[in-house]
Amino acid sequence: MTKRVPLSRRDFLRVVGIAGAGAFLASCTTPTAEVVEKTVEVEKVVEKTVEVEKTVEVEKVVEVTAVPLTGPVNPLGEVLPADALPLEEQYILHAEGTTGGGYGHIMESLYNRAFEGAKGQETLTSLNIDFEVVGIGCESWEPSDDGTYWDFFLRKGLTWSNGNPVTAKDWVYTLRWSLSNGYDFAWFYFDIKNAAAVTSGELAPEELGIEAIDDYTLRIYTEAPVPYLPMLGVWFEVMPENAQEELGENWALDPERYVASGPFMLTEFDRQLGNLWTLRPDYTGVRRPWVTEVRTQPSFPGGLPAYMAGELHTYGVGVGTPPAELGLVNANPVLRAESHPQPPTNTDYLGFNTLGDFEPLADPNVRLALCKAIDKATIVSQIYQGFAHPAWGILPKGFPNYNPELEQADPNVYDPEAAQQLLSDAGYPGGAGFPVYELYIRQPNAQQEAVCQAIQAQWKENLGIDIELRPSDFQSFTSAAFTDRTAAMYYVNYSQDYVDPATFLNVFRSTGRHPHIDESWDALYNAANASFDPDTRFSGMKEAEQLLVESCAYYFMACPFPISLWPCNAQGPTLEPNKDGYQMWNGAIGCPHAYEGMYWTDSDCRAGLG
Amino acid sequence: MIAYTLKRLGGIAMTLLLLSIFTFTLSRVVPGGPWMKGAEIPLSDAQVAAFKAKYGLDQPVWRQYLTWLGNALTLDFGYTFTEPERTVTELIRSALPFSALVGGLAALLAISLGIVLGVIAAANQDTWIDNIVTSYAVFMSTIPSFVLGFVLVYFFSVKLRWFPAGSWGDPNDWRDVAHHIALPVIAFGVPATGGVARWTRQCVAEAMASDYVRTAYSKGLRASGVMSRHVLRNALIPMITNFLPLFPGMMTGSLFIEQVFGLPGLGRYFVVSSTNRDYPLVLGITIFWALLIALTYLVTDILYGIIDPRVRITEQRR
Numbered sequence: 001m002t003k004r005v006p007l008s009r010r011d012f013l014r015v016v017g018i019a020g021a022g023a024f025l026a027s028c029t030t031p032t033a034e035v036v037e038k039t040v041e042v043e044k045v046v047e048k049t050v051e052v053e054k055t056v057e058v059e060k061v062v063e064v065t066a067v068p069l070t071g072p073v074n075p076l077g078e079v080l081p082a083d084a085l086p087l088e089e090q091y092i093l094h095a096e097g098t099t100g101g102g103y104g105h106i107m108e109s110l111y112n113r114a115f116e117g118a119k120g121q122e123t124l125t126s127l128n129i130d131f132e133v134v135g136i137g138c139e140s141w142e143p144s145d146d147g148t149y150w151d152f153f154l155r156k157g158l159t160w161s162n163g164n165p166v167t168a169k170d171w172v173y174t175l176r177w178s179l180s181n182g183y184d185f186a187w188f189y190f191d192i193k194n195a196a197a198v199t200s201g202e203l204a205p206e207e208l209g210i211e212a213i214d215d216y217t218l219r220i221y222t223e224a225p226v227p228y229l230p231m232l233g234v235w236f237e238v239m240p241e242n243a244q245e246e247l248g249e250n251w252a253l254d255p256e257r258y259v260a261s262g263p264f265m266l267t268e269f270d271r272q273l274g275n276l277w278t279l280r281p282d283y284t285g286v287r288r289p290w291v292t293e294v295r296t297q298p299s300f301p302g303g304l305p306a307y308m309a310g311e312l313h314t315y316g317v318g319v320g321t322p323p324a325e326l327g328l329v330n331a332n333p334v335l336r337a338e339s340h341p342q343p344p345t346n347t348d349y350l351g352f353n354t355l356g357d358f359e360p361l362a363d364p365n366v367r368l369a370l371c372k373a374i375d376k377a378t379i380v381s382q383i384y385q386g387f388a389h390p391a392w393g394i395l396p397k398g399f400p401n402y403n404p405e406l407e408q409a410d411p412n413v414y415d416p417e418a419a420q421q422l423l424s425d426a427g428y429p430g431g432a433g434f435p436v437y438e439l440y441i442r443q444p445n446a447q448q449e450a451v452c453q454a455i456q457a458q459w460k461e462n463l464g465i466d467i468e469l470r471p472s473d474f475q476s477f478t479s480a481a482f483t484d485r486t487a488a489m490y491y492v493n494y495s496q497d498y499v500d501p502a503t504f505l506n507v508f509r510s511t512g513r514h515p516h517i518d519e520s521w522d523a524l525y526n527a528a529n530a531s532f533d534p535d536t537r538f539s540g541m542k543e544a545e546q547l548l549v550e551s552c553a554y555y556f557m558a559c560p561f562p563i564s565l566w567p568c569n570a571q572g573p574t575l576e577p578n579k580d581g582y583q584m585w586n587g588a589i590g591c592p593h594a595y596e597g598m599y600w601t602d603s604d605c606r607a608g609l610g
Numbered sequence: 611m612i613a614y615t616l617k618r619l620g621g622i623a624m625t626l627l628l629l630s631i632f633t634f635t636l637s638r639v640v641p642g643g644p645w646m647k648g649a650e651i652p653l654s655d656a657q658v659a660a661f662k663a664k665y666g667l668d669q670p671v672w673r674q675y676l677t678w679l680g681n682a683l684t685l686d687f688g689y690t691f692t693e694p695e696r697t698v699t700e701l702i703r704s705a706l707p708f709s710a711l712v713g714g715l716a717a718l719l720a721i722s723l724g725i726v727l728g729v730i731a732a733a734n735q736d737t738w739i740d741n742i743v744t745s746y747a748v749f750m751s752t753i754p755s756f757v758l759g760f761v762l763v764y765f766f767s768v769k770l771r772w773f774p775a776g777s778w779g780d781p782n783d784w785r786d787v788a789h790h791i792a793l794p795v796i797a798f799g800v801p802a803t804g805g806v807a808r809w810t811r812q813c814v815a816e817a818m819a820s821d822y823v824r825t826a827y828s829k830g831l832r833a834s835g836v837m838s839r840h841v842l843r844n845a846l847i848p849m850i851t852n853f854l855p856l857f858p859g860m861m862t863g864s865l866f867i868e869q870v871f872g873l874p875g876l877g878r879y880f881v882v883s884s885t886n887r888d889y890p891l892v893l894g895i896t897i898f899w900a901l902l903i904a905l906t907y908l909v910t911d912i913l914y915g916i917i918d919p920r921v922r923i924t925e926q927r928r
Contacts, residue, residue, distance in 0.1 A: 101692035101882070111648030112692065112886075182660050187651040200656035250695040271693060272704055272874035273778060301776025301872040305763040311775040311872075473885055475642025483652045494650065513651050 071599075075281040076263070078288050081571075083601045087292055092595050093313045096275060096296035104252025104266075106237050107178040110185035114253060117586070117593040119264040119277045119294055122285055124152060124171065124218075124233030129578040131400075131499040133230045136286060137166070137238060137261075138218070147225030147532055149209075152233075154216040157284050160240055161260040168212030170261075173241040176205035181244075188235065188497065193221040225530040227537060231498040263287050263596075264294060274298060290572065290599040304328060307565060308335075308609055314585050318562035319387035319447050329565070334609045338568050340583045344389060344396035344561040346495035347504070348448060350439075350455070351481070351554050353515040358488040360426070360434060367552035369422035371411035373462040379454045380558045383447050387563075391556035393545045394494075394504045398580060401501045401538050401545075409549045416462040423463050431464025437488035438470040442477040444491070451557060452491050482513040491557075501541045502529055508548055516553040568605040572598030611915060618911065622904040626897055630682070633896045634675050637889050643667070644691040644887045665691075667889075678893065687894035692886050698894035702876065708778065709863030709875030712791050716799035717860045721853050724803040728810025733837070735815060743807060750804030756866035759797035763870070766793060776871035794871040798864060802856065809852050813845040820844070846917055854910045858902040 071080030072087045084090065094117070102114035105121065118126075122137040135141070138152040158166040179186050179198045186199040193209025209221030222229060240259050243251060251257040258266040263283045268276035274297035279289060304325045307315035317329060317339070329335045352361045352370075360366045380390045389397045392406035406412060420430075428434045441452050452469050459465050467489070472480065481490040496503045505525060510517040521544065528540020548554060566575075566585050574597035577583050585594045645653055645661040653661070662668040666677065681688060687698035696704075731743035767775040779790035817823065818841055826836045863877030876895075883891035 101690070101886075103694060182645075182653075182657055182664070184645070184647070184649050184653060184657075186657070196654075200654055201660065202656075253695050271696070271701075272708060273781065274874075297777065297872060298874060301763070301870065303760055303763065303870065305760060305768045306775035306872070309763070309767040309771070309775040311767075311777065473642075474648065475646045475885075475887055476640070478646055478649070478652055479641040507651070 074290060074292050075279050076283060076288060077281075078290055080290050080599050081601075083571075083603070084290070085600045085602050089600055090291045091293035091295055092291050092598075093311070094294050094296045094595075096298065101271070104250060104254075104258075105239055105243075106235070107174050107183065107239060108181075108252070109183070110188075110235070112184070115275070115296075117294075117595065118237055118262060119593075119595070120252075120258065120260040120262045120266055121237040121239065122158065122166070122261045122287075124236040124238070125230050126234055127499060129574060129576065129582075129584065131578070133233075136233075137171070138233070141230050143225075143227075143229075143532065147222075147227070147530070149219055149221040150226075150229050151213070152218040152220065152230075154218055155285065156216055158261065159282070159284050161258075161265055161280060161282065162240075163282075164240070165215070166238060166261050167215040167241075168218040169215075170238050170241045171218050171236075172210050172212050173243075174239045175210050175236070176208050177239075177244055179208060180205040185235070188232065191222050191224070191226045191229065191232070193223050195223075224526065225532065227530070227532045227534075228498070228500040228502050231500045231502075234498050261285070263289050271298065287596050289595050290597070291595050294595055310567075313566060313570075315565045316562045317565065319384045319560060320445055332609065334568065334606055335565065337605075338565045339563050340565070340585075341563050342561050342584060343398050343580065343582050344559040346493050346559065347391045347394055347396055347556055348451070348491065348493045348558045348560070349391065349394070349554050349556045351490050351492065351514055351516070352552075353485060353488050353490075354553050355485065355515050355517065357485070358435070358437065360428070361437075361488060363426055364552055365422050366426045366428070368411055369419040369426065369463065370459065371419075371552050371555045372413065372415045372422070373419040374455055374458055374555065375414045376412065376557060377414070379451055379458075383450045383454065384558060384560060388447075388558040388560040391559045393549055394508070394554075394556055395501055395545065396496075396559040396561075399496070399501070399504075400499060401541055403542050403545060406546060406549055409546065411549055411552050411555065419462055423465075428465070431466075434463075434465040435488075436466045436468060438468045440477050440480050440487040440490040441469060441471045442481070442490070442492045443474045444471050447560070448491065448493075481515070485515045487515075501538070501545075505529070505541060505544060505548075508554070514553070516551075518551065518553070521547055521551070566594070567600075569601045569603040570594070570598050571601050574598055611912070614915075615908070615912065618908050622901070622908065625904060626900055629900050630679065630893065630897060631675070633893055634678065634889075635671070637887070637892050638671050638674075640887070642887050644889065647691075647886050678890075682893075682897070687897075688890035690883075690891045691888045692882060692891060698890050701879070701891070702894065702898055705874065705876040705879065706862070708873055709868075709877060710861040712794050712798060712867070712873060712875065713860035713863060714857065715791070715795045716802070717856045719795060719799035720802035720806050720856060720860075723799075724806025725810050725849070727803065727807040729814055729837070729842075731807065731811040732814035732818060733833075735818075740811075743811070747804040747807040747811075750801050751808070753801050754866070755798050755801050755864060756870045758801060759794065759867060759870040762793045762797055776873065778874055791871075791873075794867050794873060797870070798860065798867045802860070806853060806856075810845070810849060813848045814841055817841045817845040843917065847914060850910055850913055850917070854913075855903065855906055858899075858906045862899055862902065 069082060071082050071084035073079050074087060074090065080087075080090070096114065096116055102112040103109040104114050106113050106115075106118075124137045125133050126136045128134050135155065137158065138154050141150055141152045143150050154166070154168055154171075160166060175189065175192075176198070179189065179195055180201070183199070186195065189195045190199075194203050194207045195209065197203040198205055198208045211219045211221070213219050220229065238261055239252075240247070243259065247257050247259065251259070252266075253269055255266050255269055260266070260280060263280060263285065264277035265280045266275065267278045274295065277294040277296070279292045301311050304315060304317075306312050317326060329339060352358075352367055354362050354367075356362050376390050380388055392409065392412050393403055395402045423429070423431065423434075439452055439456070441448060444452070449469070449471060456467050456469060459467060470487075477490070477492070480487040481492065494504065494507060506529075507513060508521075509525065510519060510522050524547070525541070525544040528537055528544060531537040531540065549556065564585050572594070574594050575583055575585070643658070644665075645658050659668065666674060669677075678688070685699060689697050690701055693701060727743050727746070731740045734740050763775045766773045773793050774790050776794070777790060779786035781787060823836060823840055826840050831839075863875040863880075865877040865881055867873065868875045868877040879891060879895060882888070883895055
């Protein structure tokens, strides 16, 4: 058994002292750290003394130039883009009276009209830049089930400048009055029921196939189904009901009496000094011009220098342009940038009188011989110098339903030997006994005359036949070739009136202007043209065009096209490239004019012009 | 002189009558008619008949002429087909001042500058001065006015921007009008100086070779006095014959100048009236033009008598 000895005070102090010394010594040495990893959030407080700049408030005047996000607002309430020139510079210079004088409303006379571009009056329809039909006076349209009439649903809210609404009765009055008062473009509407009879006076105007179902529904009846009827509306401008009786004769030439439905108002009219069209603030239609004025003159200074000096807003160059001017355009980068090739819209062609008065020409093989003796590609290339395509059919290149395969059609294949054989088989070996005919040429330009001279030379060289050229003014030509039909052969041009193959092919019906009758062709073509199925219609029309070429009653020669220039600081949706890449100022026929959607920008893009 | 003048006026009236018959007949004989203007598809027979009935063109030609003549004697030449709201007289009256101003100034320029050059050349015959003036005259005579017009526009409008390229300007501001028509006046007048200078040189040279001129020099008169009192006065007669008709010719407008500079004158109507078969306008312009020429020659003849007493004496003896 161990006896517990109590700890004395001396021992206790000894132990504490030893422990304290040990602790002291331990603190003097570097302890071996025991590494313990532990993440600890530490809030660290740092105190740092920094020198701070003393800010003194100073009154500072800053001039700020406001950069507008939008341009000026025109009287129509349209906001121009931010880069637009001031409103007083937003006008267009426009050549008017290209026919030399004329009537004020296009439904009084088309060929003798005073104004271009439907500024003062709305058309029933128009085309956008992609040549698609859009409603202007109307919003929409639909054919009947049997295709014998179309209903046009007019745009509500459209008003005349005198405050009256534009209703269906105005449209009905316009067409009735026009066709019963010697309208020179009446034939354009002969698809409408009774139009021909009303025009000739056989029927009263009230018998015309046009009716106001209600204030805003216009019904047009047709002789046969007309799938393209809405397209005809591009030329149909409205006038107020009873305008001729209430406003008086030539009201559309008098600013005091003029009543407008379109975006512009005739505010000044002077045959010598020109006209002024001013934007109507009260216009309620869908065309929303940015420009505020269209200034027109009967004639503008001519030539490229006038365009370069800024006295013309557009200028056209083509094959007839003097080489010096073409060189000037090509050499100037600004002019080159301002040049815009236009789509071809017309076709030159040779026609033969096949009615029997000129016996050889009634023989298709003789005509085929004449066609195959012409080297079309070379002639067009040499004479037009790139400003025309060879025409293989009536439809120009790029036109809807254009058929490039017609290039291989027999009449279009240049083959002098075959031509000689054909002529010989027909009874005129080497051209012996072939009559000397006159080739009438309608008011030809230099290129058309050169083409006919080339044809004359090739017929002489390849076939041994002689013809005489007979350039004629418009009226003499029309008399000889189409009215009296005393011309054996003729060379003429035809331009589109709208963008549908019917605009060209309709003219070749036996009821058209040409001295050639083919009722079987009429039947085939009319049947195709009346189809509302686009595939059926277009394929039928393609076949009809092929037959036209193969008939050799016509020889399609060339499709010339110009190049339009306009200043590079003109911008706007109507000047944008269309689906085919074309940019148009006047639009193709029926298309919007530049004034409907362009403006002048504040740009120095013309700096290198002079 | 009065009797002579009246006799000449009678002759002018007969000339105009014959001219009107000829022009009227010719306009009706030419194919086509005003109803066909620009029409791609000829109007139907019914449409043509309606048009003719409306304007009296369905009447026999002789009756149409007599109707026209009766109206013309009261200076009513009818309404134009081209611009249906106004008469031929109104059209001529409105278009003529523009042509007259440009043409008149151009004629003045041509005559004044041409005479000066011609006199200088004649006074320095067979010297280098004469050669320069003669070369200038030949050169200018061969340049068409519209070609000169394009050149002037290119340099003075496009390059230098000193003048506008054309148009009329503000008719209420004569300075603006003057600024606009400066180039057309120069383009129209300068080519004509060539002919005036050559003719002046010839007339003055002939006069200078005369005996009376030699006598004047031998009397001790100075060259300037001889020129002004003897040479020019005698040279004036053949010069007037040539120069006065320049005025009606130029004042009725030039189609080319008006096309190049976009001027609102009468010139284009000479062409448009014919191509459009605008019968009233064709007749009206033709008669107006003929009357102007005839009156100009009458004035010329009267001036003869004033300048040359021998002419007055000869007429009195007759």
